[in-house]
Amino acid sequence: MEVAAIAKLRLRENIITERTRTISYAIRDVVVAAKKLEAKGQTISYLNIGDPLKYDFQTPPHIIEAFCEAAQKGLNGYSSSAGLPRFLDAIVEKERRINQVSIVQEDVIATAGISEGIQMMMAALVHPGSEVLLPGPSYPPYLAFVRFFGGIPRTYRCIEEEGWRPDVEDLRGKINDKTAAIVLINPNNPTGALYAPKTVQSLIDVAGENGIPLISDEVYDRITFDQKLTSTAALSNDVPVIGFNGLSKVYLVPGWRVGYMYFHHPNGELEELREHILKQARIRICCNAPAQYAAAAALKGSDIYLKDVIKRLRLRRDLCWRQLNEIKGISASKPEGAFYIFPKIDLQKRWKSDEQFVMELLRKTGVLVVFGSGFDPMYGAEHFRLVFLAPPTILENSLNAIKQYLDQ
Template identity: 30%
Template sequence: MPQLSANALAIPASGIRRIYELASELDDVIQLSIGEPERPVATHILQAGADAWLADVTNYTPNSGMALLRSAISTKLERDNGYRVDDDQIHVTSGGSQALHMAMSLTLTAGDEILIPDPGYATFSMIPKLLGAVPVAYHLKAEDEFQPSLENLEQSVTPRTKVLLINSPSNPLGVVYSAEKLGELLAFAAKHDLWVISDEVYEYFTFTHSFTSVAALDHDGRVFSVYSVSKTYGLTGGRVGYLVTPPGVASTFRAAQEATVSCVNAPAQLAVVAALEGPQDALHEAREHYGNNVEAACAVLDQLGLHYQRPQGAFYIWIDVSHASGGDVAAWAEHFLLTERVAVAPGVAFGPAGEGWIRICAAGKTNPLLTAVSRLPSPKNI
């Protein structure tokens, strides 16, 4: 029998999905392992998608997306992200995950290296392996408040490095980088002639720090910016994101898009037009709800005496359970699920540096969240 490709076999199984799938087989589980907003989607967004389906707007769209949507995104970028691009630099994708995949497909050749944060979102390492490229971790340390160190990056870069990946606000850490820090990272990329992929999926969810888009600081056209409406508008199943590229990439992107998904479904694109151009009340309410949840959960963590990274953005809390996990946080998370009926994401799902940590999602309802957090093992009782 023929064998599957080595690239495909090199992709590790998701430690987050392992917990999620195990939890789905159990009763009375409080689900904190995946980033699923529980806020209702605004009615005008749902109506726009429904109207498109009923009007039979179901034909192919351009590879890079409907002109109407790309124009709405262009306006949003100038208004909210502080930079201006031509519409042909904007490409609609099947969620932020595909935007990441396309950004790496356009910048990496087999054998190339990409610098990724550790801890960092699992897909950051999965996609390069599928492409035959090599993810190289730059470690983010608690003693540095999980800010990237230029010294660490300099030690990680090699002649084969082609891309630096930046994620702010961070999943899983909730860290938001300052404009000064982003400027340092861009200078590092310019020094080593690297592309930059900036994952800005959680752009609207910041609590204590202001958000800066990397591309707003880019002066030489090296940044690929990844966005999604999944978290912003609660459309995780709608599967719409977008990639903003440097100039001159449009024809290459469209060819690559044709070879993958061809285009994103039309009704979903029209729903996103409504999301971007319509009332933003639901977004503001969601941000307030997530911020309140984070503060309430942190108060419980403080009472328990647990060490954690207080989120500056996104809607996750990164918690140290090393006093209880015994050096195997993945096994501990499974045991915790089975005994306490709380599903949390083990830190090692985000890289080796996550050993001893867990990520919880604070995007759901408040009372179940606080109940779940109260079941975490206190170091006071060890």
């Protein structure tokens, strides 16, 4: 093509699809503003993202060695689309040992993190106009993927005064003919809530009574402070459950993008769904193969490091919870799992929205948190999410800065 002809070349207008225009992701979107301030010389405390490697947590050496060994041994080819048998086997064993979930290899599909699992699941279940019931507030990609596939995310209320326990009656009242799935996240992001077995059982009952697929995201399964997680699939005898899990958080390898989903269906009720997820797995070929070898080693290997991780996180949780509640205009319930706290902020007439509060806080103090309405415009509004992964000194300084800003 001649240069003159190239200069004339114009793309047609409106080439971007509506579904892509719907995408937003508050956790990463706020970073754009922070980076601009950083470029101008401001120091930023990043308390926005749930990446344990951002500060002083490190991947255990035996897990890194397993990755290097896999690559060096030449295990760099494609794996089967459902996942490497060695990895699937390790998942079955881990789920039985840690979460008392009984599944077999054929029930498991390896995914590029839970994120890919959410995408595949919503692609399979969401028809135009379908509704998916999500905890309010919720991890944003659930809302985004439901919208992306033409569905409507509907959040069920979680009760702040009761440690963000799901309001089962509210959930029940939101079920209709268009409901395609119910999602629970336990322990929860962004609230840090850990659901009691009784609550999990109520959600299983609602799903079972209405014949609706129940999806349980348990990526923080081993990051709990006082009680252990009761896994949904472990409680459910006859109601089918789809489990989402991964290695990003507990095994400290978020950048590897390795996770999985499993189908707990004692009578094979999820077989058709599993087949359709597998078809999607085939067209994207497979997950990162060396990471799957290493993930198998991680699941089967020593987990002694986790004791120290929890101990440090508990200290940081306590520090944040105490200091936040000492600030006038802020109240927060105590997280029981994960590494998030979701305080309520009294906006008074000073800020128009939680988003404006977060952006001004960033500009004035350099502390970056995420606005609550990014997790749900309804039940997340007038809140913000703070990640307590940073070392105590950074947390303390950030909380002092928040206090000073609010006291002004």
